[in-house]
Amino acid sequence: MAKIQLNGKKIVIKSNFSLFDLLKKYKLNNKKVAIEYNGLIISKENLKKKKLKNYDKVEIVHFIGGG
């Protein structure tokens, strides 16, 4: 288990969970999103390589309506 912060909310995930697994959990793997991991942008190719650990901070963003 690992406790991480996703989009400002504390969540608990299984151990050995990758960023890609996290996207899948929220059904976002096929959506147009961008991921920031501990302040760094992670490109789509590297999502499987990044394993999440305690206290990691992840931001998942997408496009919404705006002016």
Add this chain to the structure above:
Amino acid sequence: MKKGGIKIAGKLIKSRLIVGTGKYKNFSETAKAVEASGADMVTVAVRRVNILDKKKPILTDYLNPKKINFLPNTAGCFNSEEALRTLRLAREMGGWKLVKLEVLGDKKTLYPNMIETIKSTKALVKEGFKVMVYCTDDPILAKQLEDNGASAIMPLASPIGSGLGLQNKVNISLIVKQSKVPVIVDAGIGTASDATIAMELGCDGVLINSAIANAKKPIIMAKAFKDAVISGRNSFNAGRMQKNYFASASSPTKGLI
């Protein structure tokens, strides 16, 4: 609008009317208004995904970035760091390099902070972004943005979402006359005739959000703006008649009975 459109950073945008996608009742209304406006480019914001509701529809379910140009903005950013972070994420999302920078200075007026705006423009241009910049209507600052590599100058007509229309036509004209990059009036337009006036001043385009989204019938208003922008551009190209102090009869006096 039939011929041309606007060329921004080498890319042809087919309509001189750019529309925002915020403030609509729902995504279906957004999509219909965009369609009615004939816009070829829409602005979008970058925000956190709502992780609590996996089934909630998202914008890209309704507007296809392959069919219409998405212009990611930095709305809500108050300093250069936030703006840069937002646009780097936007670039990661879909490879967009053409972006709209807006760095705000005050929550009440949403006036741009021009010091941070110029700083951000420099940094973004250095990273290879093509930056369309929301700015005040000060010709000197507009020139500085251009000198620092801005791809388009986007002066406000009046505060964002105020609907007050063009408050300083003289300054907008000065910016139009001096600029070598497109000038697009952004923010404050209230109704279709405001857009026509901006186009008659020689602006290359207008960006409208609230005036359409907050109209009682947004889809009809979107069409009104489409026509207003075409009319304004045609009027500018035609060149208006001179103003005179006295009357000049339209019917000849010769042969008068």
